[in-house]
Amino acid sequence: MRHLLWNLLLPGNTNCLTCSDDGRYLCLGHSGGLSVWCASSLNRVAGWLQDRLEMTSIQMTSMSKTMYLLGTVDDMGVARVFGHHSDSIHLLCVTNIMEDINKRSICLSFELFEGGNYGAASLSCGGAVWLEVYQFPSAAWLKELENAQNPNSSEWSPVTVMIQIRPPKIPTEKALSSPPETSQPTDFLMHCLALDIIRSSSHRLEKPPFSTDEGKRKEMNESPRHCTWHFLLPCGPGDSKAEFQPGLLVAVAVWWSGSCNLLQYFLKKPPKSSPNVDPMPDVLWPNAMEILCSAVSKCNRYIALGLSDALVCVWDRRSGAPLSLVLMPEANSALFRVQFVDCCPVTDDDFQIFTAEKVHLLILCKSGAIQTVTTGRGTKPSTKQLSERPKDSKDLPTVTASAQFLQGLSLVMQRSGKMSIQDVINNTTVCFLTPPTTHLITTPHSPIYALNSKQQSLFIRGDQDTSCSVTSEERSQSQLFVFRFAESDIFKQHVVSYPESTRQQQTLSYNTLKETCNLYLQKRAQSVEERNKTLTQTWEQLQENPMKNCSK
Numbered sequence: 204m205r206h207l208l209w210n211l212l213l214p215g216n217t218n219c220l221t222c223s224d225d226g227r228y229l230c231l232g233h234s235g236g237l238s239v240w241c242a243s244s245l246n247r248v249a250g251w252l253q254d255r256l257e258m259t260s261i262q263m264t265s266m267s268k269t270m271y272l273l274g275t276v277d278d279m280g281v282a283r284v285f286g287h288h289s290d291s292i293h294l295l296c297v298t299n300i301m302e303d304i305n306k307r308s309i310c311l312s313f314e315l316f317e318g319g320n321y322g323a324a325s326l327s328c329g330g331a332v333w334l335e336v337y338q339f340p341s342a343a344w345l346k347e348l349e350n351a352q353n354p355n356s357s358e359w360s361p362v363t364v365m366i367q368i369r370p371p372k373i374p375t376e377k378a379l380s381s382p383p384e385t386s387q388p389t390d391f392l393m394h395c396l397a398l399d400i401i402r403s404s405s406h407r408l409e410k411p412p413f414s415t416d417e418g419k420r421k422e423m424n425e426s427p428r429h430c431t432w433h434f435l436l437p438c439g440p441g442d443s444k445a446e447f448q449p450g451l452l453v454a455v456a457v458w459w460s461g462s463c464n465l466l467q468y469f470l471k472k473p474p475k476s477s478p479n480v481d482p483m484p485d486v487l488w489p490n491a492m493e494i495l496c497s498a499v500s501k502c503n504r505y506i507a508l509g510l511s512d513a514l515v516c517v518w519d520r521r522s523g524a525p526l527s528l529v530l531m532p533e534a535n536s537a538l539f540r541v542q543f544v545d546c547c548p549v550t551d552d553d554f555q556i557f558t559a560e561k562v563h564l565l566i567l568c569k570s571g572a573i574q575t576v577t578t579g580r581g582t583k584p585s586t587k588q589l590s591e592r593p594k595d596s597k598d599l600p601t602v603t604a605s606a607q608f609l610q611g612l613s614l615v616m617q618r619s620g621k622m623s624i625q626d627v628i629n630n631t632t633v634c635f636l637t638p639p640t641t642h643l644i645t646t647p648h649s650p651i652y653a654l655n656s657k658q659q660s661l662f663i664r665g666d667q668d669t670s671c672s673v674t675s676e677e678r679s680q681s682q683l684f685v686f687r688f689a690e691s692d693i694f695k696q697h698v699v700s701y702p703e704s705t706r707q708q709q710t711l712s713y714n715t716l717k718e719t720c721n722l723y724l725q726k727r728a729q730s731v732e733e734r735n736k737t738l739t740q741t742w743e744q745l746q747e748n749p750m751k752n753c754s755k
Contacts, residue, residue, distance in 0.1 A: 262275075311429070433498075464487055496508075509566065536592070
């Protein structure tokens, strides 16, 4: 598939790129600030500039039809939230203000929740790492942005820190002094957390091989534990314990490096009697091996965990039990990334409780091999090799991104700059994406790109090839390449669209265990005739082909 080249010269040193979830705008982070561009005409509509600032991460989500929230992180680890309205960009808040340079916190990662009501940031200070989840005053910000006269105004409603999550710290001796009582969930939770803490501590205290420098070994052992988190929408009976908030976000799932447990925290107000006490997880998803990577399906029903020893575990949040446990064939290669390929179909059948549609996963190993997994409740998981371990390090995949508007397809980029669209379900290469011969993909080990689901397009930065005979001015200028999948006949059979509000409507259909059981019984009653027919056919087949020579 050939490119569509727009004559757009990107701002100097564009480090990050994103699209708004409604597909209308592109947002670029670069040296000196950020800028917003129209995604269809590629005209610049707004900008925010500050000297000696280098944006390294950027996100954009729509708060309303005319207002957008932007989240950024710069090269100094400062996270900011901006509002875009009427071709102006307003700085709404800085999540980690540096009041004391010696005690400043550094933002390691920052994420906005779709709709702009919530955000979360992983912060580090003095060797400690923790996660903060924010509730943004969206309604107040909308009114303030409508009435804003000065883009440099600092009078904005404050952000609320809903929860601070740190690595669990509990007295392990007390928790392990006796077997946990199965009738006491709190005791069992403390027992599991204690085992996890002991295991992760012993793992970090193991002496690194060929190390003679005790100081370096001590520094390595005392390195902070990093966290990975996912926003969670309501999905099952257990979520009824949470306080439902506007935007439907009810919980956050967190796991810490070296841990075997996935922890779920409901987003609820801390008790007034002890507001500063570290919260305990409300749900614990135990695993036999250490967690290496994770992903959540778009419907929020499934959580996939890549574990050590090449294991993949898929949890079903609705039933509270594992959907599948898969041993990958790449036993000698650690798992690097796991992701869901396509969204859960939203149909009447999706409301069945103890049955599930097939789930497709893309697994990237550290060796560079790419595997696919197809699994579901009551079915044997199947694995296929999408690509072998590359012989040349230049062919190592650096990006495996699921294109939500292309059912069953994923974008794969390699260190060499090659880009392709892979059919994960049928295990084939659909096409290759090729920039012009005069250009190369910028930093192919970490390409600057964005997938626009609404416009069904890929935007990616390209630089002049230094081996071509070009002037120094042309060499220093970057351009934006656009691949429009909807305009190609190759993708017509794969293009899909999902109603914007379907996921939210689905999550409101079962808030209590009683409602969930009633829904399941209704579906069973409606399908009784079909199930009896299937049972009769199966019995007839068994009678026609009786088993012979069976051992007594």
